[in-house]
Amino acid sequence: MSWYLTNGPESDVVVSTRIRFARNIKDINFVNKCNNEDLESVLSVAKEKLSSKDLKFYRLNDMDDITRISLVEKHCISPDILRKGIDNTGILINDDENISIMVNEEDHLRIQVISSGLQLDDTLKLACKCDEEISKKIKYAYNEKYGYLTSCPTNVGTGMRASVMLHLPGLTMTRRIGKVLDVMNKIGINVRGIYGEGTDSQGNMYQISNKVSLGLTCEEIIQNLNTVVEKIIIQECNARKYLFEKGIDFEDRLCRAYGILANARKMSSKECNKLISDVKLGIDLGIIKNVTPEKINKLNIYTKSASLQKYLGEVLTEEERDIKRCEVIKNILK
Amino acid sequence: MSWYLTNGPESDVVVSTRIRFARNIKDINFVNKCNNEDLESVLSVAKEKLSSKDLKFYRLNDMDDITRISLVEKHCISPDILRKGIDNTGILINDDENISIMVNEEDHLRIQVISSGLQLDDTLKLACKCDEEISKKIKYAYNEKYGYLTSCPTNVGTGMRASVMLHLPGLTMTRRIGKVLDVMNKIGINVRGIYGEGTDSQGNMYQISNKVSLGLTCEEIIQNLNTVVEKIIIQECNARKYLFEKGIDFEDRLCRAYGILANARKMSSKECNKLISDVKLGIDLGIIKNVTPEKINKLNIYTKSASLQKYLGEVLTEEERDIKRCEVIKNILK
Numbered sequence: 076m077s078w079y080l081t082n083g084p085e086s087d088v089v090v091s092t093r094i095r096f097a098r099n100i101k102d103i104n105f106v107n108k109c110n111n112e113d114l115e116s117v118l119s120v121a122k123e124k125l126s127s128k129d130l131k132f133y134r135l136n137d138m139d140d141i142t143r144i145s146l147v148e149k150h151c152i153s154p155d156i157l158r159k160g161i162d163n164t165g166i167l168i169n170d171d172e173n174i175s176i177m178v179n180e181e182d183h184l185r186i187q188v189i190s191s192g193l194q195l196d197d198t199l200k201l202a203c204k205c206d207e208e209i210s211k212k213i214k215y216a217y218n219e220k221y222g223y224l225t226s227c228p229t230n231v232g233t234g235m236r237a238s239v240m241l242h243l244p245g246l247t248m249t250r251r252i253g254k255v256l257d258v259m260n261k262i263g264i265n266v267r268g269i270y271g272e273g274t275d276s277q278g279n280m281y282q283i284s285n286k287v288s289l290g291l292t293c294e295e296i297i298q299n300l301n302t303v304v305e306k307i308i309i310q311e312c313n314a315r316k317y318l319f320e321k322g323i324d325f326e327d328r329l330c331r332a333y334g335i336l337a338n339a340r341k342m343s344s345k346e347c348n349k350l351i352s353d354v355k356l357g358i359d360l361g362i363i364k365n366v367t368p369e370k371i372n373k374l375n376i377y378t379k380s381a382s383l384q385k386y387l388g389e390v391l392t393e394e395e396r397d398i399k400r401c402e403v404i405k406n407i408l409k
Numbered sequence: 410m411s412w413y414l415t416n417g418p419e420s421d422v423v424v425s426t427r428i429r430f431a432r433n434i435k436d437i438n439f440v441n442k443c444n445n446e447d448l449e450s451v452l453s454v455a456k457e458k459l460s461s462k463d464l465k466f467y468r469l470n471d472m473d474d475i476t477r478i479s480l481v482e483k484h485c486i487s488p489d490i491l492r493k494g495i496d497n498t499g500i501l502i503n504d505d506e507n508i509s510i511m512v513n514e515e516d517h518l519r520i521q522v523i524s525s526g527l528q529l530d531d532t533l534k535l536a537c538k539c540d541e542e543i544s545k546k547i548k549y550a551y552n553e554k555y556g557y558l559t560s561c562p563t564n565v566g567t568g569m570r571a572s573v574m575l576h577l578p579g580l581t582m583t584r585r586i587g588k589v590l591d592v593m594n595k596i597g598i599n600v601r602g603i604y605g606e607g608t609d610s611q612g613n614m615y616q617i618s619n620k621v622s623l624g625l626t627c628e629e630i631i632q633n634l635n636t637v638v639e640k641i642i643i644q645e646c647n648a649r650k651y652l653f654e655k656g657i658d659f660e661d662r663l664c665r666a667y668g669i670l671a672n673a674r675k676m677s678s679k680e681c682n683k684l685i686s687d688v689k690l691g692i693d694l695g696i697i698k699n700v701t702p703e704k705i706n707k708l709n710i711y712t713k714s715a716s717l718q719k720y721l722g723e724v725l726t727e728e729e730r731d732i733k734r735c736e737v738i739k740n741i742l743k
Contacts, residue, residue, distance in 0.1 A: 323674055323675050323732055324675060326674045327673055327674040327675040327676075327735075330672045330673060330674050331668075331669050331672055331673050331674075333668075333672050334665075334667075334668030334669045334670075334671055334672030334673065335665050335668045335669060336668075337668055337672075338664045338665055338667050338668030338671075339661055339664060339665050339668065340657055340660045340661040340664050340665075341657050341658065341661040342661075398657055401661075
């Protein structure tokens with residue numbers, strides 16, 4: 076099953092866990108110094124050496140726009156790769172969409188494993204296994220002293236970034252989020268919007284990750300991040316408890332959100348994200364009882380603009396999407 | 410069954426029809442010139458001559474506040490009688506609450522018959538029958554030249570007022586209501602709020618009635634009013650058609666209203682009236698399909714502050730009412 080439809084541990088606060096390795100092929104210039112020929116040779120290597128029955132290779136410029144954006148919505152590729160131009164870029168991806176390798180994004184290879192909920196250890200294990208398999212087929216740019224060499228110095232070392240997507244409506248509603256984010260910044264944790272660097276928080280979703288990877292082992296990075304996440308979970312749960320105990324006005328807000336989500340006939344993506352966040356919170360607190368977490372997973376993905384069009388198999392204008400979005404929501408919730 | 414729970418003709422626009430006769434007892438001063446003794450003798454006459462198994466007599470100051478206000482909410486008594494002080498006032502009322510006689514309001518007797526929907530002829534017939542029965546037992550103040558004598562000159566003549574409660578969301582939303590009300594004023598029709606003179610419109614409800622009764626027969630008054638109502642119905646339906654054809658935004662508004670009404674946990678009376686109006690419109694236009702008009706009738710009455718407390722058999726603070734209101738709504742809608 077697609078990773079984003081499954082439920083993982085601590086899924087009331089942690090939506091997903093992601094591990095990615097930045098890797099470059101030995102003796103080929105880094106992407107920012109590559110000419111077209113170099114880039115094409117990276118693509119050829121990736122396709123020939125790494126593609127298989129389980130891991131299919133696609134050039135991004137062979138895909139239609141909706142498919143590409145829906146891959147961003149599912150966190151399989153970064154929005155950056157679309158922004159920078161998709162010529163000479165590619166992706167290897169498995170059926171469950173939890174393993175993907177971006178080709179010629181910032182580095183030659185960005186190996187990514189994503190899991191539902193908080194699963195740093197298991198996700199790292201799977202990512203290391205992928206990395207190892209690949210290293211048998213491709214010779215990486217590696218330096219004994221610095222470790223894996225990458226385009227951006229912050230990735231040098233393990234080349235790993237571990238990130239966790241958090242749903243923090245409690246901290247947001249109690250206005251404690253600002254302070255929490257400040258503290259994280261100070262202790263070497265990046266906080267970003269829903270689609271990574273330079274993107275906004277949507278529906279109270281925040282992505283946190285390790286800032287640097289040099290000088291630390293993968294296990295140390297994971298452990299640090301896990302400690303931070305556990306602290307945030309406690310704070311988020313306290314904030315929710317506080318809101319819950321404040322009484323009926325809070326419950327009222329969440330129940331109204333459900334009422335609107337389940338009955339509206341036209342809805343923007345932005346409003347939808349907000350309402351889903353409230354409904355998810357209502358479910359996690361036991362206030363809303365007739366919606367399963369599985370339905371929230373479906374809502375979270377199939378109401379996104381491109382995934383909605385993929386799901387319906389139709390190309391839609393924005394207004395059409397706003398209407399069809401409500402039909403899809405009704406269908407999922409019924 | 411209580412009149413307000415039944416459905417009458419044209420109930421998509423006309424909520425109810427009311428006929429009342431202002432009558433005074435011969436040889437007793439009008440209410441505004443009565444001393445306490447006179448008022449008590451009016452009460453005695455009313456109780457002794459008019460009360461029966463089917464028409465029970467109550468002194469208003471023997472009732473609790475909630476019961477009195479719920480009678481206003483059901484349009485069985487006027488809010489005026491409560492405002493002016495309830496000493497020396499009474500009511501005769503039947504089980505279905507469609508026949509009631511206020512004692513010592515502006516006149517000694519205010520005989521009132523109320524029906525669901527547009528039923529001017531039948532309601533008049535029943536009111537005349539009541540009036541005739543009463544006239545066999547009580548001698549009215551009557552003048553050959555002027556007709557029935559009443560406290561207020563506008564009631565002299567037949568002493569009749571015919572009124573119709575209209576639900577006009579279409580004209581309100583299209584901002585045509587002002588013009589319609591202006592025209593009515595010019596042709597001798599009063600427009601008032603939901604509880605009569607000096608009250609506000611709530612939930613797009615407007616009460617219209619004949620201005621004077623002198624020089625016209627009851628049948629003429631009814632006929633005039635009926636003509637006006639039929640014209641308003643056409644205009645209201647045109648406005649609704651216009652809104653409906655404007656498309657999805659209008660449907661969205663009505664469906665969201667249903668979603669909020671059915672799911673909120675706390676709601677003021679004012680917001681509730683607004684949402685019920687939208688939901689009723691949605692039902693009448695076939696946009697909202699899972700709510701019967703009978704449920705709207707129930708919502709319309711049992712969400713009102715005093716009737717809510719009567720229904721639950723509890724005395725509640727305003728905040729408690731706002732919460733219990735939502736429980737009652739859920740119960741009715743489920």
